[in-house]
Amino acid sequence: MLELRNVTAGYGAFTALWDVSLSVRAGEAVAVVGPNGAGKTTLLRVVSGLVPPRSGELELEGTRLTGRQAHEIVARGIAHVPEGRRIFPALTVADNLKMGAFLPAARRRFAESLARVYDLFPVLAERWGQRAGSLSGGEQQMLAIGRALMSRPKLILLDEPSMGLAPVLVLRLFDLIQRVREEGYTILVVEQNVRQVLKIVDRAYLLEVGRIKMEGRATELSEEDFVRKAYVGL
Numbered sequence: 001m002l003e004l005r006n007v008t009a010g011y012g013a014f015t016a017l018w019d020v021s022l023s024v025r026a027g028e029a030v031a032v033v034g035p036n037g038a039g040k041t042t043l044l045r046v047v048s049g050l051v052p053p054r055s056g057e058l059e060l061e062g063t064r065l066t067g068r069q070a071h072e073i074v075a076r077g078i079a080h081v082p083e084g085r086r087i088f089p090a091l092t093v094a095d096n097l098k099m100g101a102f103l104p105a106a107r108r109r110f111a112e113s114l115a116r117v118y119d120l121f122p123v124l125a126e127r128w129g130q131r132a133g134s135l136s137g138g139e140q141q142m143l144a145i146g147r148a149l150m151s152r153p154k155l156i157l158l159d160e161p162s163m164g165l166a167p168v169l170v171l172r173l174f175d176l177i178q179r180v181r182e183e184g185y186t187i188l189v190v191e192q193n194v195r196q197v198l199k200i201v202d203r204a205y206l207l208e209v210g211r212i213k214m215e216g217r218a219t220e221l222s223e224e225d226f227v228r229k230a231y232v233g234l
Contacts, residue, residue, distance in 0.1 A: 001026045001186055002047070002155055007056030009046045016042040018210045019056070024155065029187040031197045031218065034207040040190035041083055043207065044157045047188070048080040049073040060155070075103060077154030083163060085144040089133025093124055096132050096143055100150030109152060117146040120179060138169040142176065149180070156180070158189040162196070174200055198222045 002024040010016045016039040024030045032040050045051040047058065049070035058065040060076055068076075079100075088096050097117060101110050118125035121142040127135060132143055141161055148156055161177065162170045170193060178200045181187050191197040198204060198218045206214040206221065214221065 001028075001061055002188065003057075003059045004047070005057045005059075007046060007053045007058065009042060009051050009053045009056075011042075011051070015054075016210050017046065017053075020207075020210070020212055021056075022205050022212065022215070024186060024188050026154075026186055027184060028203065029181045029189070029201040031201040031204040032188070032190045032207050033192070033194045033197065033204055034213075036192070037209075038207045039210040040207055041159055042210075044080060044159050044188070044190055047073075048078055048157060050080075074151065077152075078157065079148035079151045079153035079155070080157045081144045081148045081159060081161065083159040085140050087132045087140055087143050087147070089131065091132055092129050093132055093135070093143060094128045096147050097124070097150050100147035101152075103151055106151050110150075113150050113152055116183075117149050120149070120183070121146050121176070136169075137165050138173060141165065141173060145176070145180065149185075153185070155186045155188065158187060158191075160191060161189065162191060162193045170196065195222075 004020060004022050007020045008015065008018055020043065032043060034040055042051055046053050049068055053066060060078065063076065065073055088099065097114060101107055101113060106113065123139055124142060124146055127139065132140065135143060162173055165173060174196045189197060189201065198221060201218045203216065204218045204221050205212050214224070
C-alpha cells in the first residue's frame with residue numbers, strides 16, 4: 001500500500017532522514033522504533049505531506065505522493081494522529097469528531113463512521129458534549145484516533161501515541177490500537193515504547209540517526225540481542 005524509496009528529508013540545513021526505504025502492506029500494522037531524535041516524527045510528516053522530501057519517492061497504492069500538498073494526501077486516504085494529540089480543546093468531543101469528517105466522501109458516511117468510533121471508544125459517546133480539553137490524557141488520545149478514523153482512511157499514522165500517559169493507561173491504549181487494527185485498518189506507528197508496540201505489529205523498522213538500521217518481523221526483532229538490550233530493557 002505505502003512505499004518509501006530512498007527518502008531524504010530535513011529542516012533547513014539539518015537532515016533528519018537519510019535514504020530511508022520502507023513499505024506497509026494493506027491490512028498490516030508496522031512500527032518504526034528508535035530513540036529520541038532518530039527522525040521518527042519527521043518520517044510521518046514526510047508521509048503526510050507536512051515535510052517535503054529532498055529526494056526519493058513516496059507512493060500510496062501505486063499513486064505518486066511526492067510533491068503533493070498535505071490536504072491532497074489526506075484526500076488520498078492517509079490520516080495522521082500527531083505527537084501530542086493536537087485535539088481542539090475548546091470544542092466538544094462531538095465537534096472534534098465532526099472536524100475529522102471534513103472530506104466530502106467522509107461527510108456522506110458521517111453517521112456510520114460516528115457509530116463505529118463510539119463502538120470502539122464508548123467513553124467518547126459518554127462524553128460527547130464535554131469540552132475536549134477537560135478529558136484525561138488517555139481519553140484525549142482516543143479522541144485523536146477517533147477523529148482520524150472519521151475521515152475513513154486507508155492508512156493511519158500514529159506518532160508516539162503513548163507519550164505522556166501513565167503506565168496503566170499505556171497498556172489500555174495499546175489494547176485499543178489492537179482493536180483498531182482488528183477492524184481492518186492499516187497502521188504505521190512510531191513509538192518509543194518498544195516492548196509494547198512490538199506486541200501489536202506485524203513488522204518493525206529500527207531507525208537511528210535518520211537511517212534504517214534493522215528491519216524484520218516484530219517477533220524476530222524483539223529477540224535480537226541489540227534491540228533487547230538497547231530498547232526493550234532485557
